[in-house]
Amino acid sequence: MFTGLSAFPLTPLANDEVDFPSFIRIIERLAASGTDSITALGSTGSYAYLTNAERAKVTHLSVEHAGGIPVFIGVSALRTSQVLTNVNEAQRAGAAALLLAPMTYQPLTADDVFGLYKAVSGNTDLPIIVYDNPNTTHFTFTRELYGRIAHLPGIASIRIPGVPTCPAQARKHLQAIRAMVPSHVTIGVSGDAFAAPGLNAGCEAWYSVVGGTLPRLALRMTRLAQEGHADEATAESERLAPLWSLFTEFGGSLRVIAAIAEHLSLVQNNSLPLPIQGLNPNQRTRVAEVVKALGLAA
Amino acid sequence: MFTGLSAFPLTPLANDEVDFPSFIRIIERLAASGTDSITALGSTGSYAYLTNAERAKVTHLSVEHAGGIPVFIGVSALRTSQVLTNVNEAQRAGAAALLLAPMTYQPLTADDVFGLYKAVSGNTDLPIIVYDNPNTTHFTFTRELYGRIAHLPGIASIRIPGVPTCPAQARKHLQAIRAMVPSHVTIGVSGDAFAAPGLNAGCEAWYSVVGGTLPRLALRMTRLAQEGHADEATAESERLAPLWSLFTEFGGSLRVIAAIAEHLSLVQNNSLPLPIQGLNPNQRTRVAEVVKALGLAA
Incomplete structure (x- = not known):
């Protein structure tokens, strides 16, 4: 289940409230795309900005509209007790797995982060994906910590934040992680620019931002790599x-x-949660040009 | 009101829930100490980890037990709409001012942060303290952004994250900020090791972690600097x-x-919110030795 493409949908807002009808359409579009799984409430799903009620509703709608495709739910929060509340909601909704990042406000130690994963591991039977995203969490995992956490019951996958673009270096990087992590734990790449180098080097999954909005594009690249067309x-x-x-x-x-x-x-327009403002008009023109030049609308 | 010592109390937990009786005793102890103000729900007050209900209760208890000393309330949150909810609660409680940091999960732009302060400035008559704490927010203010924000209605003070320890460099640093900021906006130093250099260089306030737990110590240093005994x-x-x-x-x-x-x-023991673990026994021994050697218990 923790292989291939996992698509990370946006949680769109309208007038600074979650736009549930658009979210449902996004999930149904992903379900129809052939993606291997959907991960709702990742960073791309703006989980950190939503109220508890919004998160709960997004959690349930994701599973209800995914047409049987496995849905992984982001349960991260700054406080462990809140994470466990989110875990319970994901279980009630019928999620297939949990995505868990070590969110920080105060810097965390390796023991803090291990304790967080241990607490969740001990409180659920759902599989857990370790979510390593230093750009947003400002926490840096070591390979040793990957190994400690990966040996906890229920750890199913590790989402790593990219690989070297050089194929030989990427393979070496993956082998060094793999040496610390049991074989039943898959390693998935993120950072979409690193997807092809990561999959080609042996990552079993791609946890994909672009896959949540442009799933056909992401699937094509995933299948090419999976079928050996590096x-x-x-x-x-x-x-x-x-x-x-x-x-x-x-x-x-x-x-x-x-x-x-x-x-x-x-x-709808202004789909991000304030204080995050969308791109300005000049930047949007640049985006539209790239969408057209690369045929992303197709 | 935004001068002298502002003491930042802990929000202590017990069994991973807020220990309100201990919090009330901390506030009453600060009120009796002679501190110029109390800032509840700062970083030291673990605001980022508390539920909305816990934050509301801490807000009201702070004002009720401060014995008339001005109470500033931290209202920061990742989402602007949640900040405005916290602002309303602080107003209802009778807070004297608001402390606002640009919390981040996704990195914020200067325009995002300006938009956040503008939204709060336009939604309250309470004075606002700009809270620049890059170690926890991972946002870096420029002097230009200080200036843009400081000209918004209601901005009363800027809490800066330290100054150079060299007196001449500290004065130059302060003068460069002051040149961008209207004279009615006070500049307060934080990072307790920088308090004396900051106050001596012309900071009008000290936003103090140590002052929340060891107020007499912090007051002594504040008064020495204020009375010209640099x-x-x-x-x-x-x-x-x-x-x-x-x-x-x-x-x-x-x-x-x-x-x-x-x-x-x-x-009580284990007073921090999980996943933040307290210091280990060896570290606590070191702390106890410093408490004894410096006479901090007095």
Whole structure:
């Protein structure tokens, strides 16, 4: 279950409240796309900004509208007790697994983070995906900590934040992680620009921002890599370089992918939670040009 | 009102729930100490970890037990709409002012942060303290952004994250900020090791972690600097160097100040919100030695 493409949908807002009708349409579109799984309430799903009631409703709607595709639910929160509340809601909704990042406000130690995963592991029978996203959590995992956590009951996968783009270095990087992690725990790449290098180097999954909004694009690249067409997967990733460049230039993938979803009328305008403002008009023009040049609307 | 010592109390937990009786005793102790103001629900008050109900109760208890001393309330949250909810609660409780940090999960732009302060400024008549704490928010203010925000209605003070320890450099640093900020907006130093350098260089306030747990110590240093005894304030700060060193060595002030409060029986053990674990036994021994050597219990 923790292999192939996991698509991370946006949780769109309208007038600064969650736009549930648009969210349902996004989930149904993903369900129809053939993605291997859906991960709702990841960073792309703005989980950190939602109220408890909004998170609970998004959790239930995700499972209800996924047409039987496995749904993983992000349960992260700053406080362990709140994480456990989110875990209970995900269980009630019928989630297939949990995605858990070590959110920080005060910097956390390795023991704090291990304690968090241990607490969740001990309080659920659902599989857990370890969510390593230093750009948002500001926590840096070591391979040793991957190993400690991966040996806890129920740990099913680790979402790593990218790999070296050089194939030989990427394989070496993956092997070093794999040496610390039991074989039943899959390793999934994130950071969409690293998807082809990661899958080609042996990552079993791609936890994908772009897959949540442009699933066909992400599926094509995933299948190429899975079927051993490493060069074609690399070529497709290189073709998309203008998109990856926008992610870097505009401060991460979220604002760009939201602008794309707004441009394609998948969501309403101003779909991000304040204080996060969307891209400005000049930036949106650049996004529209890339959407057109790369045929992303197709 | 935004001058002198503002003491930042802990919000202690017991069995992972807010320990309201201990919190009330902390507030009453601060009220009796002669501190110029109390700032509840700052970073030291673990605001980011509390439920809405816990934050509301802490807000009301702070004002009710402060004996008329001005109480500033931290209203920060990741989402602007939640900040405005916290603002309403602080107003209802009778807070004297609001403390507002640009909390981040997704990195914020300067325009996002300006928009946040503008939204709060436009929705309250309470004075606002700008809370610049890059260690926890991971947002870096520029002097230009200080200036833009400081010109909004209601901005009363800026809490800066430390100054150079060299007196001449500290004065220059303050003057550069002051040049961007209207004269009615006070500048307050934080990072307790920088209190004496900051006050001596012209900061009008000290937003103090140590003041929330060891108010007499903080008041003595504040008054020395305010009364022009710069050398004595510096000497007192240098005497406390072993305490400042623990803050650095143990990953910030929060775990150390919580360990001191636990050691002095002001709060119960394990007073921090999980996943944040307290210091380990060896670290606590080191803290106890510094408490004894510096006479902090007096």
